[in-house]
Amino acid sequence: MKKWYAVIGDPIAHSLSPFMHDLWMDEHGVDASYIPVHVKPARLKESFDALKTLGVGGFNITLPHKQAIVPFLDELDETAIIMDAVNTVTFDGQSYKGWNTDGDGFVRSLMTEQIALHEKVLIIGAGGAARGIAFALKRANFHDVSIANRTYQRAEELAAATGSEAITMQDAEKSLGDFRIIIQTTSVGLAEGEALPLSLDQIQPDSLVADIIYTPLETPFLKAAKEKGCRILNGVGMFVYQGAIAFEKWTGIRPDTEKMIHIITDKLGGNYVNR
Template identity: 55%
Template sequence: MKKWFAVIGDPIEHSMSPAMHNQWFSEENLDAAYLPIHVLPEQLEDAIKSLEMLGASGWNVTIPHKTAIIPFLDELDTMAKKMGAVNTVVRQADGKLKGYNTDGLGFVRSLEEAIGDTHRDGRVLLIGAGGAARGIAFALQHTGYQTITIANRTVANAEQICQELGSSANAITLKEAEATLGDYDILIQTTPAGLKNGSLQLPFELDQLSTKAIVADIVYNPLMTPFLQAAEQRGATVVTGLGMFVHQGALAFNHWLGQFPNTTSMKESLTEQLGGNNVNR
């Protein structure tokens, strides 16, 4: 029987998850398909019921549902529970829905694939305090990055994550981040800013950015977001969101089907589709 999977979110038009997973299904000779489904926040519960009724084997969850979906799941894996966010749902053999979070580990794998693992003692600035930021923050700490600052428009949201991370993390305003950018070795932009068909406004100006900084964005479409373009113009090393996208997808693929797909060829293929020459630069 043909398996099928999906990605749900709002917006969803920009997502390249269908192209990625359908290519992997073809490469692995699997009889499966993957669909994009636009789900508004108020439709989330009905959408989950529909996915179950129509026999979906699993699905990915993107903005803005990563936290909101949790009450509708039967079980969370340890990391998803700790992060308070889900980006992958598996429909188990008994019909129960189990949530996972592959964003954080996918990001760390992408970051260290680009810059190596010698920067773990550096100062990290996370911009944003949503579901993706939570996942990345916990994965960074778990991997060995200990000095983490989270900047967000609503500081209380950043403070909540920092309290869970422990004494090595602290929360600041976006204005404070803008004024102290030179203090950070790694900047990670986790908000939807720069998303294709979305807002192109920068979270703040990068005038104080160090030329030695490493700047990453989790948005991958467009490949070079306004944030990355501004950082590159100031001499920083930039890491696009495509690596995170591919690695988190590979981890989801593994949760669904018990095997890992080819990530190297996928990054090359998607980079070409997005009109870029280099994934990181």
């Protein structure tokens, strides 16, 4: 029987996951397909039951279901327990297990750059994406991580959970030159005419500035950092690496991430530079 996998979300039509996974399956001769499934929040449990009945081999979860899916799963990976959020589900023939690969996907992307583990890191934001990245940085042995958020209490809570330091957005702006890696995880500054999450006036020109968003490939934040002479990293790598981790869990095959980053970047209208 042909296997099939899926991604669920609301909305879902924009997702590039089916494009990516289908390419990997074709490339490796995996007799399977991967489909997008539009699931409204009110029908999540009903939809999950339907996926199980129809024999889904595994699936990805995107917004807004990453936390809501948790109570319906049979077990969770340690990272998913810490995160209380899931983006990948595997099925071993008996039980459905939830994983969270977002943070590890980002760190794998980050590690393709010329960086050192002792570099000072600033995470902007304290939401779900920031949480995943903060925990993944800790597991990867980045020890000097600070978290800044508009609501300082949320930064404090995440910092306490990850052994990081919480700082105000104002202090982050003033001390920005001390950080060699700046990671922007919020949606602030994407709207036309909207101010950036923080001023880059104090940034060092050789810093690495990352944004987890990949559409557009260069967010206003990345454009501003590029103008300051910084190296920039968009969210394509994070997207590809988190998908590759899921693909390997489902099939046992480790796909070519470098090639896929090239393909996705080209599909989005950008130019990919091999490192």
